[in-house]
Amino acid sequence: xxxxxxxxxxxxxxxxxxxxxxxxxxxxxxxxxxxxxxxxxxxxxxxxxxxxxxxxxxxxxxxxxxxxxxxxxxxxxxxxxxxxxxxxxxxxxxxxxxxxxxxxxxxxxxxxxxxxxxxxxxxxxxxxxxxxxxxxxxxxxxxxxxxxxxxxxxxxxxxxxxxxxxxxxxxxxxxxxxxxxxxxxxxxxxxxxxxxxxxxxxxxxxxxxxxxxxxxxxxxxxxxxxxxxxxxxxxxxxxxxxxxxxxxxxxxxxxxxxxxxxxxxxxxxxxxxxxxxxxxxxxxxxxxxxxxxxxxxxxxxxxxxxxxxxxxxxxxxxxxxxxxxxxxxxxxxxxxxxxxxxxxxxxxxxxxxxxxxxxxxxxxxxxxxxxxxxxxxxxxxxxxxxxxxxxxxxxxxxxxxxxxxxxxxxxxxxxxxxxxxxxxxxxxxxxxxx
Amino acid sequence: xxxxxxxxxxxxxxxxxxxxxxxxxxxxxxxxxxxxxxxxxxxxxxxxxxxxxxxxxxxxxxxxxxxxxxxxxxxxxxxxxxxxxxxxxxxxxxxxxxxxxxxxxxxxxxxxxxxxxxxxxxxxxxxxxxxxxxxxxxxxx
Numbered sequence: 352x353x354x355x356x357x358x359x360x361x362x363x364x365x366x367x368x369x370x371x372x373x374x375x376x377x378x379x380x381x382x383x384x385x386x387x388x389x390x391x392x393x394x395x396x397x398x399x400x401x402x403x404x405x406x407x408x409x410x411x412x413x414x415x416x417x418x419x420x421x422x423x424x425x426x427x428x429x430x431x432x433x434x435x436x437x438x439x440x441x442x443x444x445x446x447x448x449x450x451x452x453x454x455x456x457x458x459x460x461x462x463x464x465x466x467x468x469x470x471x472x473x474x475x476x477x478x479x480x481x482x483x484x485x486x487x488x489x490x491x492x493x494x495x496x497x498x499x500x501x502x503x504x505x506x507x508x509x510x511x512x513x514x515x516x517x518x519x520x521x522x523x524x525x526x527x528x529x530x531x532x533x534x535x536x537x538x539x540x541x542x543x544x545x546x547x548x549x550x551x552x553x554x555x556x557x558x559x560x561x562x563x564x565x566x567x568x569x570x571x572x573x574x575x576x577x578x579x580x581x582x583x584x585x586x587x588x589x590x591x592x593x594x595x596x597x598x599x600x601x602x603x604x605x606x607x608x609x610x611x612x613x614x615x616x617x618x619x620x621x622x623x624x625x626x627x628x629x630x631x632x633x634x635x636x637x638x639x640x641x642x643x644x645x646x647x648x649x650x651x652x653x654x655x656x657x658x659x660x661x662x663x664x665x666x667x668x669x670x671x672x673x674x675x676x677x678x679x680x681x682x683x684x685x686x687x688x689x690x691x692x693x694x695x696x697x698x699x700x701x702x703x704x705x706x707x708x709x710x711x712x713x714x715x716x717x718x719x720x721x722x723x724x725x726x727x728x729x730x731x732x733x734x735x736x737x738x739x740x741x742x743x744x745x746x747x748x749x750x751x752x753x754x755x756x757x758x759x760x761x762x763x764x765x766x767x768x769x770x771x772x773x774x775x776x777x778x779x780x781x782x783x784x785x
Numbered sequence: 786x787x788x789x790x791x792x793x794x795x796x797x798x799x800x801x802x803x804x805x806x807x808x809x810x811x812x813x814x815x816x817x818x819x820x821x822x823x824x825x826x827x828x829x830x831x832x833x834x835x836x837x838x839x840x841x842x843x844x845x846x847x848x849x850x851x852x853x854x855x856x857x858x859x860x861x862x863x864x865x866x867x868x869x870x871x872x873x874x875x876x877x878x879x880x881x882x883x884x885x886x887x888x889x890x891x892x893x894x895x896x897x898x899x900x901x902x903x904x905x906x907x908x909x910x911x912x913x914x915x916x917x918x919x920x921x922x923x924x925x926x
Contacts, residue, residue, distance in 0.1 A: 450811045457815060461822040466833045473835055474871040481878040488851045488879035496854065496883040500874060525823055532819075 353409065357518035360417035364391050367420025370427060377600035382548050382590070385541040386606070388533075389587045392580075393613045396507045397656055399514040403489050409517050449543050452559040453536055459569045460535055466524040468531070468575030475501050476508050476577055477527055483513035484522060493664050503665040505657060507616045508577040527575045534579050535572035538562065538586060542769045545590045551776035558772055562765075567703040571761045578758040581621050584614040586765040588628060589726055593773065595642075604642055608649020615657045619668065620737075620762060622657070625650070627732035635725045683742050692741050695752040704760050710771040719774060726770050730763055834916075838869075838893075839876045841914050845891075845921050846877065848910065853880045855921075856887035860894045860901045869893050869917075892920045 369387035372378040378386060394416065402412040467473040478500055482492040492502045508530070515526045539562035546555035562568055572579045591607040611628050614621035629650065636642045682688065700708050714721055721727045737759050744751045825831055849855065857873065859866050873891060874882045882891065892908075894900055896918050906922035913919055 447808050447811070450808055450815070454811055454815050454818075457819055457822075461818065464822070464826070466826055466831055467835050473875055478871065478875040478878060481875055485851065485879040491852065491879045491881050494854075494881055496881050497874070499884060500871065523827075525826060528823070528826060 353413075353520065354518045356410070356413050356417075357515070360413045361391065361395070363417050363420045363424065364394060367423045368394075371423060372606070374427065376602045376606055377598055378594065378603060378606075380544075380548055382541075382544045382594075385537055385544060386587065386591065386610075388537055389584065389610055389613075390606070392507070392511060393609060393616075393653070395514055396510045396613075396616065397652070399483070399510045399517075400506055400656065400660075403483060403486055403510075406486065409486075448556055448559060449540060452539055452543070452563050455563045456536055456539065456569065457532070459563070459566075460532055460573050463570050463573030464528055464531070464575070466528075468524075468527060468573075471577075472527065472575035475504060476575070477512065477524070479504065479506065479509035480512035480516065480527070481522060483509050484516045490664070493666060495666065498666060503619070503661070503668045504577075505616045505618060505621070505660065507613070508580055531572060531575040531579065534583050535569065538568075538579070538583050538765045541583070541586055541590060542765060542772075545593070545769060546772060546776070549593075549773060549776070551773065554772040554776040558768055561706055561768055565706065567757065568761070568764065571758060576758065577618050578761050581614060581617045581624070581762045582765050584610060584617060584621065585624055585762055586769060588614065588624075589766045589770060592632075592725065601642065601645055604645040605649040608646040609652060610649075611646075612650035612653030612657075616653055620759065623736045623740075624729075624733055624762070627736060628729045631725050631729040631732065634728070678745075679743055682744075688742055688748055691748055692738055692752065695749075695756050699756045699760060703757050704764060707760070707764060707767050707771075710767070710775075713775065714771065717778065719778060721774060726766070730767065730770075733763060834868075835872045835875065837914055838872050838917065841912060841917065841919060842873070842876055842891075844912060845910050845919075848921070849877070849880050849889075851879055853889070854887055855880065855882055856890040857882050857884055858886070858890050858892045858901055860898045888924045890922045890924075892922055894918045894920070 365387055368390045369383045372383040372386055372390075398412060398416045401407070402409070407415075467477060479492060479502070483489050483506065491497075492500070511530055512527050515530075516522050519526070539559055542558040542562070543555045546552075546558060588607065588611045591603060591610055595601075595603050595607055611625055611632075614628075615625040629646070632646055633643060636646075741748060741752060855877075857870055859869055861869065870882070870884055873893065877891075890906060892901055894917065896913070903922070905925055907925055908920040909923050910921040911919070
């Protein structure tokens with residue numbers, strides 16, 4: 352019974368959010384569905400976390416999450432005398448490509464996925480979700496004895512898993528699988544719809560092909576880690592940013608702030624992205640205080656939740672804290688560490704992200720003006736941040752790089768594919784060689 | 786019955802009018818492979834080590850209060866120790882499994898390796914499967 356109530360809550364949230372994106376933010380067309388999907392994930396995650404924090408019963412929580420969209424939908428129906436959710440009524444040849452891509456991705460995802468996922472999925476994300484499943488004992492995760500399980504990691508994925516487990520009434524590995532599946536599919540669909548919206552049909556089809564043939568992308572998605580969720584939110588941030596550039600509706604900037612800020616609620620790397628994106632956004636819009644105000648207003652909600660979590664609940668992070676100030680200088684001044692980082696970045700780029708390297712080369716050959724753009728600045732700063740984290744890591748550098756570089760590139764990969772294809776489509780005269 | 790037939794007829798008319806055949810076939814194929822995969826993942830043959838340890842430790846979950854703090858020991862090498870510790874922590878959560886000794890200890894042993902003997906502890910509950918044995922130990926007074 353509770354599960355059906357939860358499903359109904361999710362559905363009305365999705366319907367209400369997608370309708371409000373059209374009515375209040377002017378985001379019409381099918382792109383509003385992936386944006387609504389991202390916002391529903393954000394609302395459910397914050398809702399469940401705040402429910403734990405304030406000891407709200409699950410039934411009351413679902414009611415408080417589901418009632419506002421029901422009232423909003425009813426209000427819209429009353430206002431227009433006709434409830435038009437404007438879901439796509441005709442699924443014809445125009446959407447066949449995206450349907451086929453979803454099919455191929457699902458077939459390939461099914462090959463890689465297995466119960467409880469890879470190491471981090473059960474040792475971190477599902478483990479945290481298991482604690483959050485128990486509303487009276489969830490704070491046990493923050494005891495010092497469990498420091499090895501990284502209780503300082505943000506809780507978006509664990510809270511989503513725990514919420515659906517609560518709805519079902521039992522713990523099952525199918526919930527993290529379903530979430531990983533949906534998030535994996537959301538990425539190519541978002542890139543496709545965003546490029547289609549910009550009238551770049553060929554680039555949109557090409558993006559589907561890229562994601563369907565990319566084994567690394569599907570493999571990381573199937574591992575059930577939070578990295579694909581970070582990649583989805585990073586991509587969504589840039590998609591919304593591009594939308595704010597062409598849309599006259601400034602409320603979309605508020606949504607951009609929420610989505611960008613929520614990246615920090617997924618992983619600590621998301622926090623780095625949020626900081627550098629916000630910095631870049633401020634640099635590019637410092638002459639528009641109203642725009643900055645809306646962005647900050649949107650980002651404030653996730654920011655307060657993450658800051659409260661980090662300061663009041665989470666223990667210190669193993670990479671940042673630990674009284675290592677004296678070691679840092681010797682670590683940063685060691686040329687071997689730079690060489691090792693360059694080696695791992697290059698090897699991972701060639702073996703797993705050659706498509707991204709190819710796209711970078713096309714940009715360089717064509718001398719495209721990308722340097723003075725916000726996405727270039729943000730992604731470059733993220734990469735600089737990654738290098739600084741590796742330089743100062745207390746772990747064995749070779750092991751740390753080997754265990755994480757591919758996943759760090761995965762965070763920016765869908766956004767990079769989207770941005771490059773958008774840039775190429777805007778520039779009609781592209782040479783593939785000089 | 787008439788209502789159901791009317792609804793079905795309406796649904797069929799909707800599908801015939803609004804959906805082209807190929808996309809419909811793709812959607813049905815997608816639904817079928819997704820359902821088949823989820824069914825496969827829920828079968829016992831898809832169980833991984835975590836599920837097997839979960840079944841093995843099912844008996845002691847009821848004996849430990851939710852806010853219990855217990856220690857963890859094993860006779861297995863350090864690399865594998867981490868795997869067993871994290872899997873046991875996930876299974877026993879929200880109970881706190883510490884990676885050192887306490888008054889109550891969960892001992893997981895590989896039966897083919899040298900057993901852990903400690904006269905200061907007595908075994909309260911014992912069990913196992915083909916690959917691993919476990920013993921919930923309490924410190925002697």
